Structures are given as structure tokens and as C-alpha cells.
Amino acid sequence: MNHAHKVVYGGKLLKDASKVLIMVHGRGASAESILSLAPHLDISDFALVAPQATNNTWYPYSFMAPESENQPWLSSALILLDSVVVDLRQKGFADKDIYFLGFSQGACLTLEFVAQHAAAFGGVIAFTGGVIGEQIVENKYQGDFNGTPVFISTGDPDPHVPVQRVLDTEKILKKLHADVQVKIYPGRPHTITQDEIDIAKEFVLK
Template sequence: MHTKNIITAGVDVSSANKALIMLHGRGAHAQDILSLADYLDVKDFALVAPQATNNTWYPYSFLAPPAQNEPWLSSALNIVKEAVAYLNNKGIANEQIYLLGFSQGACLTLEFAARNATKYGGIIAFTGGLIGDNIYPQNYAGNFAGTPVFIGSSNPDFHVPVERVYATTNILKNMGAVVTEEIYNNMGHTINEDELRHANVILRGLPAHQ
């Protein structure tokens, strides 16, 4: 089970009006994903980055049957839930909370959001999809009420099949999210400049077409 270990940066949570929860990838650290803030328009955000125990949110591929990734998967989802509750307790409403993740962190971001759909500030997933050997709609509840979502990924990607990205987009749209999906040919398992541009559109609260 994950030990709660949340690294903070940016504006102090007690005085911030907006917050960004940042979820790192497999084998990485909270500080790694926090370094992405240098490329994001988050100067007025509190930044909150949970650290996975042993640097991994769950042991197997996100395409494994969910039971194989337990109890780590449920523990990871609970860590994100606790981060949201922490921000709520500091006076930051869900509408001002943004979620961002890369790779395994992107999968966790999307899975958490779909299981706890509500009006968030925005959701940004750099190379990820909903978790499981199949899509399990019975796990998903709520309505995103127009929450802007960006999902970017490579085709092909060694870890994330593009078909899962498409399926994820459809699920989120059906749950009331406004999804911008971008698939980049042969991008590799990384984050490109165009993805950062899309992320900043959401973080600035701009319409998706800008």
C-alpha cells in the first residue's frame, strides 16, 4: 500500500485559488513531474505531486486485469482522492482543481477522474487511457459537466495502444467532458510541444479552439 507522501510547490495552498495535482510516471519521482511546471502556465497555482511508494503506482501494465494490480491500484486512487480532499479542506473547490499525469500517472489521472466525475478545472493526460484489460463502465460514475480534457498520445506507443485512447475519449465524452484528443504519429513515449500548448489552453481557462 502507498504511504501518503505529497510534495508541494508553486503558490502556498493556504493562499491559492487554483491547484494542479500532478501524477508522475512509472519509475519516476514527484519532483520529475513537478519540473514540467517550468513549461506550464501555472504561476498562480498550488502544485501538488503525490509520490508513489517505490516510484510505481501499480505493478503491472495498465492493460492487466485490475485485480492483478491490487491492492496498489485502489491505494493509488485513494492517494489522489486524499489530495483532492486536502485541497477542498484548504478552500479550493473541485472547479478550481486540475489533474495532470504522464504515462502511468496519466492512466491513474483518467481512471480517478472517471470514477469520480464532477466539474473539475481541467484534466490533462499525456499518454494514457482508462485502466483494465477491458473498459469497465460500471466503475465510472458522475458527470463532468463540461470539464475540459486533453488526451495526447503517440501512434504507435509501446505502452498505450491508440485504441484504448479512442475508447477513453468516448467514455469521457459520454460522461459530459469536453475532450480534445491528439494522436501524434511516431512521437515516442514523451511529451511534445503541441501537447504542452493544449495543456496551457486548459490551464488558462481558454476555449479549446485557441
Template sequence: MHDYNITEKGALLTEAEHSIILLHGRGASAEDILPLAKEFSIKNCYLAAPQATHSTWYPTSFMAEEEANEPWLSSAVDVVKRLIDETAEHIPLNKIYIMGFSQGACLTLEVAARYAAEYAGIAAFTGGLIGNELKTERYNGNFNGSKVFIGSGDKDPHVPLSRIKESKEILEKMGAAVQMEIYPDRAHTITLDEINKVNQLLF
């Protein structure tokens, strides 16, 4: 199970006007993902990144049978939800952004869909909702127009385009305003164009 280990940067939680929660990818760390926040046009912002135990949120593909990723997946969801709840004690949800890359992008969308609300914005850099088959009955709430960005390559080796499109449809049915950007032959990374798009959409 994951420890609750949060790395914080930026403004103090008790004094900040906004927050960005950042979720790292497989094999990475909280320290790796936090510098991403510097690319966005926002001030007086509390930054928080949880650290996955062994640097992995769940052991196998995000499209594997659910049992293959448990209990790690449920523990990861719990960690992120706890961080959102504790942040929301000081900063309203509509001023909290949630972002992630790769495995962290999948976790970003999964937590947001399970606990949909009017967030300030959501950005998934190469990710989709989690599961061999998506179980829409576990997604609850309404995004009330929250803006969501999903970016990926058209032939990404880890995240099929079909799952990104399916995720977009589900999130839109839950009231999200989703902008999907698909890049031909793009490597498994975050591009400057994606950062610019997120700045335009969310900030």
C-alpha cells in the same frame, strides 16, 4: 500499499487561487513531474505531486487483469482522491487541474472518471482508462463540460490507440469536452506541441 507522501510547490494551499495535481510515471518521482507545471500559464497556484511507493503506482500494465495490479491500484486511487479532497477544502474543484504522464496519465483519467465533477481541467500525457476490460459501472458523476486533453503517439508501445479512443468516448458520455491529439511515430514522452495545446485548451 502506498504511503501518503505529497511534495508541494508554488503558492501555499491556504492562499492559492488554483491548484495543479501532478502524477508521475513509472520509475519516476514527484520531483520529476513538478517542473511540468512551469510550462503552463497560471499564477498563484498550489502544486502538489504524490509519490508512489517504489516509484510505481501499480506493478503491471494498465491493461492487465485487475487482480494483477491490486492492491496497489486501489491504494493509488485512494491517495489521489484524498489529495483532491484535501485540496478542495481550500480550493474549489473547478479551479483544480489534474495531470499525469504515462502511468500517472492512466491514473489521472481513472480517478477523474471514478469521481467525475467539474474540474478546472484534466491532462493525460499518454494514458487511458485502466483495466483489461473497462468497467463503466465504476465510473460515477458528471464532468459538466470539464475540458480534458489526451495526447499520445499513434504507435506507443505502452498505450494502444484503441484504448485512448475508448477512454475518450466514455469521458464524453460523462459530460467531458475531450481534445485528443495523436502524433505519428512519437516517442513515449511529452512534446512541446502537447504543452502548447494544453495551454490553449485549459489555461
């Protein structure tokens, strides 16, 4: 299955905004649901772009399943994100004015995408996520973040995202010259807490 090119917009109109936040929803959720996080982030000056997964799922199995099992959904999801970024660049947004946010499956997809296309983006927020694959294949991650702030959070334990994968993702992003901050919350449920939102606002979106 391939994803239809469906994108939902919020915040400022693209033509009136100087910055844009790409918001990537989790498994079983929707573009509208991730956009509902916006009022908590103090991003009234951003345009918001939320791609929608077909059938509300970016890929069918765990992000740590063999990558072949999640195809062609995974490749299609990455292509959709790439098309969103290409469109924003064509509309005149510089990389430094393009930001990313994802939760859970959306955070994993976001991290996988930016690690494969590292550039001096405005910032990346990954609420509970890590790069995708049964094994990490470092040579597929390339580019230069040039100090892009990246915030990654997770619970310990989390039912979907092992802490070790978060730490391995941190190492990959740092090798690509990202400024990475990781926060691990003992016993935190699979959700987004106010503390995570506060860190994201201060470290990435300020």
C-alpha cells in the same frame, strides 16, 4: 503493497492560491520530476500538489493487465489521489479550481480516478494515457464533468498505451459530459512534446 501518504508541494502556497494542479508522475519517476514540468506550463498562479508513489511505481504491471494483478497497489493509488482531493476541498478549493495532470502511468491513474469521480473540475491533462483495466467496465465510471476540459495525447504507435484505449477513454469521458480533446501523434516517442504542452495550456489551463 500500499502507498505511503507522501505528497510534494510546489508553486504558490495553498493558502495563497486560488487554483491547484495535482501532478501525477509516471512509472519509475518521482513527484519532483513531474513538478519540473511546471515552468513550461505558465502556471505561476497555481499551487502544485504531487503525490509520490511508493517505490516510484503506482502499480506493477501494464495498465491493461487484469485489474486483479495490479492490486492492492492500484486501489491504494486511487485512495491516495482521493485523499489529496478531499484535503483540497477541506482547505476551501472548489472543484472548478482543482486541475489534474499526469504522464504515462500517472496519466492512466489520473484518467481512472477522474472517470470514477467525475465532477466539474477545472481541467484534466493526460499526456499519454487511458482508463485502466484489461476490459473497460463502464458502470464503474460515474458523475458529471459538466463540461470539464480534458486533453489526452498519445503516439501512434505508443509502446505502452494503444490508440484504441485512448479513443475508448474519450467516449467514456464524453458520456460523463467532459469536453474532450484527443491528439494522436504519428511516430512520436513515449515523451511529452512542446505541441502537447501548448495545447494543454490553451485548452485546459488558460
